[in-house]
Amino acid sequence: FFQAHFPFISHNYSPASGVMDPEFVTNIDALYIILFQVMVSSVVMKMKPLRSMMSGFLVCAVGMSLTLAFQNVLFTMIAILVFSLGEMAGSPKITEYIGRIAPVDKKALYMGYSFIPVFLGNVLAGIISGSVYQQMSDKVMIVRKYVEEKGLSIPEGLSNNAYFDEAARQSGMSPHELTDFLWNTYHPSQIWMVLMVVGVGAAFALFVYDRVTSRSESIIFAGMKKQAFIFYPLLLLLLFMLFAGGLVYGAVSIPVESVVNILLGEGTERLAWQNIVLQSRFPQAVTALL
Numbered sequence: 001f002f003q004a005h006f007p008f009i010s011h012n013y014s015p016a017s018g019v020m021d022p023e024f025v026t027n028i029d030a031l032y033i034i035l036f037q038v039m040v041s042s043v044v045m046k047m048k049p050l051r052s053m054m055s056g057f058l059v060c061a062v063g064m065s066l067t068l069a070f071q072n073v074l075f076t077m078i079a080i081l082v083f084s085l086g087e088m089a090g091s092p093k094i095t096e097y098i099g100r101i102a103p104v105d106k107k108a109l110y111m112g113y114s115f116i117p118v119f120l121g122n123v124l125a126g127i128i129s130g131s132v133y134q135q136m137s138d139k140v141m142i143v144r145k146y147v148e149e150k151g152l153s154i155p156e157g158l159s160n161n162a163y164f165d166e167a168a169r170q171s172g173m174s175p176h177e178l179t180d181f182l183w184n185t186y187h188p189s190q191i192w193m194v195l196m197v198v199g200v201g202a203a204f205a206l207f208v209y210d211r212v213t214s215r216s217e218s219i220i221f222a223g224m225k226k227q228a229f230i231f232y233p234l235l236l237l238l239l240f241m242l243f244a245g246g247l248v249y250g251a252v253s254i255p256v257e258s259v260v261n262i263l264l265g266e267g268t269e270r271l272a273w274q275n276i277v278l279q280s281r282f283p284q285a286v287t288a289l290l
Contacts, residue, residue, distance in 0.1 A: 056093070069192065
């Protein structure tokens with residue numbers, strides 16, 4: 001596509017014909033933000049921060065899921081635009097919300113704490129998403145599964161690219177044709193469901209947080225802040241790990257009653273946490289992810 005319509009981009013950002021540097025693809029998101037941030041901000045500036053964040057998370061989930069729906073370049077660029085719109089709607093509102101709820105003398109401290117989710121995401125992303133992605137959509141794993149099913153004999157010690165090229169040669173196909181065959185046969189795009197669940201789960205967690213905190217006249221009450229900032233993120237992280245572990249382990253259940261008790265603050269919360277960990281086979285799920 002770029003070689004035919006934008007030869008400058010293909011010449012400077014393509015290591016080989018039909019291949020585009022991943023760095024260039026991710027920079028498309030930054031280009032959209034430069035072009036449309038002011039426009040999006042003018043639309044969401046009057047929205048409440050939490051509602052804008054929920055909308056942004058949902059749109060991001062839709063955009064990220066759409067990037068996996070087809071192999072068409074134009075469709076992927078449009079999907080990245082959808083993701084960027086969600087990011088532009090939600091990301092600035094996070095900073096605004098932290099600035100609103102922070103005490104006057106602790107705004108800088110709260111701003112620093114707002115990066116804890118980024119830290120946890122970077123630390124846990126490989127553990128949580130790596131196994132799921134490898135099982136469902138990793139090209140190397142899929143081609144090795146194809147080689148095993150077809151009984152092809154490929155020497156060990158080859159790089160991933162060389163292994164793929166050799167598999168294509170022995171199959172009588174070009175690398176591009178083999179890529180299309182694997183896409184249509186093994187359906188790696190189904191991982192969009194995982195991404196959608198993550199996005200919808202994050203938006204739902206914010207919805208619950210908004211419902212709980214809106215009962216109070218001010219969200220700065222100490223007891224409510226402690227519950228909202230500590231227990232709900234931990235609960236969301238735990239549920240996400242259970243979902244990801246369930247895809248790998250295959251036998252994870254979530255005790256809904258205990259989750260509701262924690263969200264509503266009813267009953268003994270310590271017992272509810274214990275029920276979630278024990279009844280959902282959480283250790284087995286974590287072991288499967290590792």
